[in-house]
Amino acid sequence: MTARMTMASNRPRGTYNYAYLDEQTKRMIRRAILKAVAIPGYQAPFGSREMPVPYGWGTGGIQVTASIIGPDDVYKCIDQGADDTTNAVSIRRFFARVADVVTTEKTRDATIIQTRHRIPEAMLQPGQIMVYQVPLPEPLRHLEHRETETRAMHAYEEYGLKYLALYESVAAYGRIAGGADYPVLVDERYLMSPSPIPKFDNPKLHQSEALHLFGAGREKRIYAIPPYTDVRSLDFEDYPFDVQCWDEVCALCASAESYKDEVILDDAGNRMFVCSDSDYCADRRQAGHAGPMAGHALDQGGKPEPLA
Amino acid sequence: MAYVSVKGGERAIGNAHQWLDALRRGALSVPEIEIDQIREQLSFAVDRVMSEGSCHDAELAALAIKQARGDLVEAIFLVRAFRTTLSRFGASDPIDTGSMAIQRRISAAFKDIPGGQILGPTFDYTHRLIDFELADTRSAPPAVLADEPLADQLPTIASILAHEALLETAEPDSDDGSDPHDLTREPMAFPASRAQRLQALARGDEGFLLSLAYASQRGWGSTHPLCGEIRMGEVAIAFTPEELGFPIEIGEIVTTECQMLSDYTGSADRPPQFTFGYGLSFGHNERKAMAMAIVDRALRHAEIGETPAHAVQDEEFVLYHSDNVEASGFVQHLKLPHYVDFQADLQFIRKLKQDWLAARAPATPADAGAAAAE
Amino acid sequence: MNMIAPVTVDERLLEVCGLDKSFGPITACKGVSFQLRRGEILGIVGESGSGKTTLLRCISGQLQPSSGAVMFNSRRHGFGDVFGLSEQDRRRVSREEWGYVHQNPRDGLRMRASGGANVAEPLMMNGIRHYGEMRQRTLDWFARVELDTTRIDGRPRTFSGGMQQRLQIARNLIHNPSLVFMDEPTGGLDVSVQARLLDLMRMLVRDLGLAAIIVTHDIGVARLLADRLLVMKDGEVVEQGLTDQVLDDPQHGYTQLLVSSVLQI
Numbered sequence: 001m002t003a004r005m006t007m008a009s010n011r012p013r014g015t016y017n018y019a020y021l022d023e024q025t026k027r028m029i030r031r032a033i034l035k036a037v038a039i040p041g042y043q044a045p046f047g048s049r050e051m052p053v054p055y056g057w058g059t060g061g062i063q064v065t066a067s068i069i070g071p072d073d074v075y076k077c078i079d080q081g082a083d084d085t086t087n088a089v090s091i092r093r094f095f096a097r098v099a100d101v102v103t104t105e106k107t108r109d110a111t112i113i114q115t116r117h118r119i120p121e122a123m124l125q126p127g128q129i130m131v132y133q134v135p136l137p138e139p140l141r142h143l144e145h146r147e148t149e150t151r152a153m154h155a156y157e158e159y160g161l162k163y164l165a166l167y168e169s170v171a172a173y174g175r176i177a178g179g180a181d182y183p184v185l186v187d188e189r190y191l192m193s194p195s196p197i198p199k200f201d202n203p204k205l206h207q208s209e210a211l212h213l214f215g216a217g218r219e220k221r222i223y224a225i226p227p228y229t230d231v232r233s234l235d236f237e238d239y240p241f242d243v244q245c246w247d248e249v250c251a252l253c254a255s256a257e258s259y260k261d262e263v264i265l266d267d268a269g270n271r272m273f274v275c276s277d278s279d280y281c282a283d284r285r286q287a288g289h290a291g292p293m294a295g296h297a298l299d300q301g302g303k304p305e306p307l308a
Numbered sequence: 309m310a311y312v313s314v315k316g317g318e319r320a321i322g323n324a325h326q327w328l329d330a331l332r333r334g335a336l337s338v339p340e341i342e343i344d345q346i347r348e349q350l351s352f353a354v355d356r357v358m359s360e361g362s363c364h365d366a367e368l369a370a371l372a373i374k375q376a377r378g379d380l381v382e383a384i385f386l387v388r389a390f391r392t393t394l395s396r397f398g399a400s401d402p403i404d405t406g407s408m409a410i411q412r413r414i415s416a417a418f419k420d421i422p423g424g425q426i427l428g429p430t431f432d433y434t435h436r437l438i439d440f441e442l443a444d445t446r447s448a449p450p451a452v453l454a455d456e457p458l459a460d461q462l463p464t465i466a467s468i469l470a471h472e473a474l475l476e477t478a479e480p481d482s483d484d485g486s487d488p489h490d491l492t493r494e495p496m497a498f499p500a501s502r503a504q505r506l507q508a509l510a511r512g513d514e515g516f517l518l519s520l521a522y523a524s525q526r527g528w529g530s531t532h533p534l535c536g537e538i539r540m541g542e543v544a545i546a547f548t549p550e551e552l553g554f555p556i557e558i559g560e561i562v563t564t565e566c567q568m569l570s571d572y573t574g575s576a577d578r579p580p581q582f583t584f585g586y587g588l589s590f591g592h593n594e595r596k597a598m599a600m601a602i603v604d605r606a607l608r609h610a611e612i613g614e615t616p617a618h619a620v621q622d623e624e625f626v627l628y629h630s631d632n633v634e635a636s637g638f639v640q641h642l643k644l645p646h647y648v649d650f651q652a653d654l655q656f657i658r659k660l661k662q663d664w665l666a667a668r669a670p671a672t673p674a675d676a677g678a679a680a681a682e
Numbered sequence: 683m684n685m686i687a688p689v690t691v692d693e694r695l696l697e698v699c700g701l702d703k704s705f706g707p708i709t710a711c712k713g714v715s716f717q718l719r720r721g722e723i724l725g726i727v728g729e730s731g732s733g734k735t736t737l738l739r740c741i742s743g744q745l746q747p748s749s750g751a752v753m754f755n756s757r758r759h760g761f762g763d764v765f766g767l768s769e770q771d772r773r774r775v776s777r778e779e780w781g782y783v784h785q786n787p788r789d790g791l792r793m794r795a796s797g798g799a800n801v802a803e804p805l806m807m808n809g810i811r812h813y814g815e816m817r818q819r820t821l822d823w824f825a826r827v828e829l830d831t832t833r834i835d836g837r838p839r840t841f842s843g844g845m846q847q848r849l850q851i852a853r854n855l856i857h858n859p860s861l862v863f864m865d866e867p868t869g870g871l872d873v874s875v876q877a878r879l880l881d882l883m884r885m886l887v888r889d890l891g892l893a894a895i896i897v898t899h900d901i902g903v904a905r906l907l908a909d910r911l912l913v914m915k916d917g918e919v920v921e922q923g924l925t926d927q928v929l930d931d932p933q934h935g936y937t938q939l940l941v942s943s944v945l946q947i
Contacts, residue, residue, distance in 0.1 A: 164799050238812050
């Protein structure tokens with residue numbers, strides 16, 4: 001007869017290993033991380049596990065963080081640059097619970113910063129670790145759908161397909177297309193996807209003083225940029241890489257340097273631009289900077305009034 | 309107009325979960341569903357969740373189904389996530405389906421076979437008329453026992469065909485006694501080993517495999533399968549603890565196994581033989597086992613010397629996308645905010661549009677004046 | 683027996699020594715040996731099944747011979763066995779110093795990329811990073827192979843077969859290879875298109891001082907383009923020598939058969 005297990009015979013509810021993953025799994029992930037750090041930009045395969053969060057929602061970043069986090073760490077989690085976006089809140093609560101760790105919204109106080117789609121504006125310091133959530137680690141995937149082929153391209157350093165795409169883009173549009181997930185060459189060897197950060201953030205990777213770890217849970221790859229590594233965005237000599245800029249300053253803090261979110265205010269197409277990096281913007285406002293919409297309801301986290 | 313954003317924060321999540329829990333419970337006037345009821349009376353759902361959840365635990369699967377409100381893909385995800393937290397203390401010996409305690413065993417290849425065609429508890433010959441009496445509870449009379457028990461062991465079709473060496477034998481991946489590839493521990497690698505392929509298919513989404521198998525029968529594939537055998541029943545699980553050094557039986561599980569036969573004309577190295585595809589699931593699930601067997605055979609084209617021409621024969625396409633937990637996660641992740649990247653796209657399109665308009669703008673008097681001044 | 687004048691080390695570009703290639707019990711090539719000088723064009727002729735395409739794939743580094751050596755005078759590595767290099771180095775030699783023109787242009791082009799991108803790719807693969815320079819060189823080559831430059835951004839599938847072949851040729855010459863392999867380059871094209879293409883190829887090869895190895899079953903193509911010929915039958919070289927000598931005064935029975943079966947126009 002079929003063996004019956006009662007629920008009570010399972011481990012008592014609510015007790016998980018520190019940071020959720022068991023020690024063997026963490027060890028396996030750390031080995032992959034070490035390999036990735038030793039070969040900057042190379043996608044190291046790892047035995048990704050099913051996590052309590054669905055694939056596509058940050059399992060790679062979560063597994064990387066879970067493998068490196070300790071009780072002395074200070075953990076920050078952002079999505080689209082902000083600490084209070086729903087998925088960032090969800091992941092931060094997860095680690096607060098399973099890793100019993102101090103969490104923060106202040107970039108400069110964090111030892112581990114897990115992110116989806118942005119790098120903070122504040123310059124990262126030695127000893128800080130950025131953990132990126134990556135949906136598609138393979139920069140060549142849209143051009144060559146076979147893993148067996150893309151693996152060979154990386155091994156042979158044959159990135160012609162990617163340069164072809166740049167060429168076609170200039171031939172078609174007169175400029176290199178692509179505003180986010182803009183491919184980079186790491187240490188002049190491996191072509192890498194920096195994850196869907198806007199190209200605005202690419203320069204922050206070059207010769208950074210922090211360690212950058214990239215986790216793709218569903219695709220089961222980890223890659224890394226160690227500190228002080230050359231990272232070059234692909235371009236042509238006569239069509240050099242450039243970053244986004246806005247005519248407007250941040251409506252709340254007046255920053256002209258930061259990456260901006262576009263906020264639609266009403267049906268008439270009125271809009272304002274605010275810093276995507278919520279911590280950066282808050283710091284500036286605290287320091288006394290004020291933009292044209294300072295005092296706006298967004299500032300207080302409530303519903304904004306439509307423009308009169 | 310309200311400002312729409314995902315900056316809901318802590319409160320929104322808390323409220324959302326509360327509402328979710330209320331919806332799961334449904335109307336309070338209706339009795340809460342119990343795990344035992346799901347396990348006993350929705351057993352096909354339980355079997356599927358165990359198979360694709362890669363975890364044989366009927367109660368756990370039933371609980372997951374309750375928590376997921378009947379969404380089986382969600383329930384499979386719950387089981388998989390729980391499985392991650394379990395420690396592994398070893399691997400069982402391979403199950404011996406040849407010694408299965410048969411409940412059902414049929415072959416389409418032969419009219420009669422040693423041990424007989426055993427119909428078993430099948431829907432196949434029911435008329436699909438909704439039985440409205442089931443709307444109320446109806447007592448089901450106990451099933452009548454046969455006069456004589458079945459033979460202890462019913463030989464497999466494979467063993468029957470083996471006498472004339474008419475059926476290929478399955479090649480093990482390696483002889484060195486190393487562990488087979490385990491997808492729950494290591495990422496997929498291509499070209500896929502037989503172990504990896506079968507494991508991926510066994511945990512793969514039934515619907516996806518069903519469609520691929522169907523397409524291959526209709527021409528998008530070339531296996532022309534014949535059902536060699538389907539058997540369903542209990543198999544014993546044996547485990548050899550290190551301390552004992554000999555196998556002990558730790559329980560029994562129900563499995564469904566399918567061998568699909570395809571023909572093959574032979575080559576310089578191989579005599580003409582039937583080739584086969586293999587399917588296996590936990591519990592009773594013939595649709596899955598059959599679809600899996602058809603897809604398995606289609607993916608073996610390289611070993612057999614066939615030219616792949618269809619999606620069902622493309623192992624990267626099939627194996628990468630057969631996992632419904634991965635598929636569901638990635639498709640649905642599009643609900644997450646992507647506005648930072650969208651802002652980058654907006655910028656790009658706006659610039660392109662500016663260029664486009666500028667290229668078509670008529671020359672202004674100011675341009676003419678500037679040109680004259682040069 | 684045809685005498686081949688010994689070459690000095692500088693002039694030697696390719697030297698194949700005792701090359702064998704078998705697939706299981708089937709022998710595709712047996713004991714093939716020959717030398718190729720810079721700027722020399724070698725034709726490999728024989729009927730289908732003679733092993734000539736397999737030979738071409740071995741000497742162009744795509745297939746590992748079962749035995750024998752393929753010595754090439756590489757700009758980067760000097761004179762050495764191509765199969766003594768790592769796969770990465772061999773692929774790089776192939777990219778930088780060789781061209782390979784397929785019989786079917788679809789096998790040698792990226793059908794989903796524009797014509798211009800196809801021709802520019804070898805430049806990008808070899809380190810050129812200036813779009814304007816690549817674009818100009820691509821336009822030059824379009825003109826050189828007599829393709830309409832206004833079609834530079836068109837996809838190859840919109841080109842005729844003859845135009846696709848011209849595109850493939852441009853793609854294989856733009857990076858200044860020292861050696862070009864061609865597998866039935868005019869097969870599958872109609873006669874007048876073939877003739878024009880052959881004229882173009884002859885002119886380009888002379889102008890650039892290229893060495894080439896051309897596999898063909900068409901004696902006419904061999905006579906027009908090749909300085910020397912290798913005649914293959916059942917995987918073996920039955921005769922080799924200067925083209926005119928081999929075709930006008932064939933020694934081996936099979937060569938005589940081949941030559942006599944060509945329609946005299």
